[in-house]
Amino acid sequence: MNDTHLLIETEARHQIAERVARAAGPRVPSVAPRHKVAQRLRRFADRIDN
Secondary structure: OHHHHHHHHHHHHHHHHHHHHHHHOOOOOOOOHHHHHHHHHHHHHHHHHO
């Protein structure tokens, strides 16, 4: 019983540490889906031109 509690405590600490590290890291700006589509279309057009 005590080992199980210790294991759960350790896992919880690990998950909390991961979440804190993720939250403290730099945020990557998300690119709008339409911007991604526009980039793909430009690349496709460049391939056709070349």
